[in-house]
Amino acid sequence: MPSIPKWINDAFENLLSSKFPLVEVINTEYFSPSVKKICLKGDFKNLDFQIGYYIEFRVNDTEYRRYMISHGDSENGFMEIIAHLHGEAPAVKFLHELMKGSKAIVIPPRGNKWYNESVEKQLIFGDETSLSLACSFLPVLKKNKHQFQFYFELDEENKEVPELLGLENYTIFPKNGSFRNEKWVGDLPIFKTADWQNANFVLTGNVKSVQTFRKVLKNTATGKIFSKGFWLEGKNGL
Numbered sequence: 001m002p003s004i005p006k007w008i009n010d011a012f013e014n015l016l017s018s019k020f021p022l023v024e025v026i027n028t029e030y031f032s033p034s035v036k037k038i039c040l041k042g043d044f045k046n047l048d049f050q051i052g053y054y055i056e057f058r059v060n061d062t063e064y065r066r067y068m069i070s071h072g073d074s075e076n077g078f079m080e081i082i083a084h085l086h087g088e089a090p091a092v093k094f095l096h097e098l099m100k101g102s103k104a105i106v107i108p109p110r111g112n113k114w115y116n117e118s119v120e121k122q123l124i125f126g127d128e129t130s131l132s133l134a135c136s137f138l139p140v141l142k143k144n145k146h147q148f149q150f151y152f153e154l155d156e157e158n159k160e161v162p163e164l165l166g167l168e169n170y171t172i173f174p175k176n177g178s179f180r181n182e183k184w185v186g187d188l189p190i191f192k193t194a195d196w197q198n199a200n201f202v203l204t205g206n207v208k209s210v211q212t213f214r215k216v217l218k219n220t221a222t223g224k225i226f227s228k229g230f231w232l233e234g235k236n237g238l
Contacts, residue, residue, distance in 0.1 A: 020105045020106065020107060020108065021042045021043055021044060021047070021105070021106060021108065022042060022103060022104075022105055023040040023041065023042040023079070023103065023104055023105075023106055024040065024041050024042065024101070024102070024103050025038060025039065025040060025098050025099060025100055025101060025102040025103070025104075026039050026040065026041050026100060027039040027100060028098065028099055028100065031082075031158075031160075031161045031164045031165065032157050032158050032160070032161055033085075033157060034084060034085050034086055034128065034155070034157065034158065035082065035083070035084060035085070035128060035131065035158055035161050036082075036083050036085055036095060036096075037070075037080060037081070037082050037083075038080070038081050038083060038095070038098055039078070039079075039080050040078070040079045040080070040081075040106075041077050041078055041079075042077055042079070043077060044072070044073070044074045044077050044078070044079060045074055045075070045077075046074075047072070047074050047108050047109055048074070048109060049069060049072030049073070049074060049079075049109055050109075050111070050113065050115075051113075051114055051115040051133070051136045051137055051140060052068075052111045052112050052113065052114035052115065052133065052136070053068075053069050053072070053109040053110060053111040054066045054067055054068045054069060054109065054110070054111050055067060055069060055079070055081070055106045055107060055108065055109055056106060056107035057091070057094065057095075057104055057106055058104075058105065059090050059091040059093075059094040059095075060090045060094070063090060063091070064107065065091040065094075067081045067083050067132065068081065068082075068129075068130075068132035068133045068136070069081055069109060069132065069136060070082045070131075070132040070133075070135035070136050071135065071136065072109065080135075081132050082131045082132035082135060082165065083095050083132070084127075084128035084129045084131070086128070112226070112228070114133075114202050114226045115137065115140065115200075116200050116224065117140075117144055119146075119198075119199065119200040119223065119224070120146060120147055120199075121146065121147045121148070121195070121196055121198070121199035121200065121223075122137070122141055122146050122147070122148040122149075122199060122200045122202070123148070123149050123150075123151065123190060123196070123199050123200070123201050123202070124137055124148070124149070124150050124151070124202045124204075125150075125151040125152075125201070125202065125203045125204070125205070125209075125210075125213055126151075126152060126153075126203070126204040126205035126230075127152060127153050127154060127175065127205035127206055127209070128154060128155070128158055128161075128205075129204070129205055129230040129231055130152070130204040130205045130230070131152075131161065131162070131165060131167075133202075133204060134150050134152075134162075134165075134167055134170075135165055135166075135167065137202075138166070138167060138168065142168075148169055149169050149170070149171065149190070150162070150167060150168075150169060150170035150171070151170070151171050151173065151188075151190075152170060152171070152172050152173065153172075153173045153174070153175045153178070153179055153205070153206075153209060154172055154173075154174070154175055155175050156174070159172050179206075179208075179209035179212055179213060180208050180209060180212050181212070182212055182215065182216055185212055185213055185216045186216050186220065191216070191220055191221075196221075197220065197221045197222050197223065198221070198222045198223045199221070199223045200223055200224055200226070201217055201221065201223055201224070201225045201226065201227075202226045202227075203217075203225065203226065203227040203228075204227070204228050204229070204230055205229070205230055205231070206229065206230075206231060206232065206233075207229030207230075207231065207232040208229075208232070210227050210228070210229045211229070213227075214227045
C-alpha cells in the first residue's frame with residue numbers, strides 16, 4: 001500500500017473518528033517467532049464480519065497495513081487476527097509491540113466474498129499470511145459439511161503452526177519456490193483427481209505463487225478461482 005502524508009491521515013481519522021472503532025488488545029499468543037495471534041475487544045455492533053474480510057491498522061504516521069480476520073463476533077465485541085511478522089518493516093514493529101492492554105484505532109472490516117456455500121469441495125492455498133483466512137474458513141466449511149483441503153507453503157519454523165491453530169485437512173509444503181514451477185504445480189494430487197476439478201479455489205499469499213497456481217488451474221480446472229496476492233518480494237505491503 002502506498003504511503004500517505006501524515007496530515008492527510010490525521011485529517012481522515014479526525015473526520016471519520018466515529019466510524020473507526022477503538023480496540024483494546026485482550027490477549028496475544030505467539031505460535032512461532034513470526035506468527036502471532038492478537039485478540040481484540042471493542043464496540044463492534046455495527047461491523048460486518050465475513051470470510052475474507054480484513055481490518056487495517058495505522059502502523060506509523062504515513063502507512064496502514066491490512067490483516068485478515070480469523071474470527072469476528074459483532075454481538076460480543078470480539079475480533080481476532082493471525083499475523084505474520086517477517087522482517088523489520090514498520091508494521092512488524094507495530095504488531096510486536098501490541099500486548100495485553102494496548103489500544104489502537106482500526107479501519108472497519110471490509111473485503112471480498114470468497115466463500116461459495118453452494119460448492120461442495122473447497123481448496124484454500126496460501127502461506128503464513130493466509131493462516132488467518134484459513135482459520136475463518138474452517139468452522140464454516142465444517143458446519144456446512146464441505147469437502148475441503150488446505151495447501152500451505154511455509155517456512156521451516158512455521159510448519160507446526162497449522163496444528164497449533166487447530167486447522168484440519170492440510171498439507172504443508174516447504175517454501176522453496178516449488179509453487180512457481182508450473183510443471184510441479186500441475187503434478188499436485190489435486191490435479192490427479194477428476195472430482196476436484198470443479199472445486200472452489202481460493203489462492204492467497206505470495207504473488208508469484210498465486211499467479212503460477214492460478215495459471216495451472218485456468219488450464220485444467222473448471223471451478224471458480226478466487227485469488228489475491230498478499231505480498232511480493234521487494235514490495236512494502238500490497
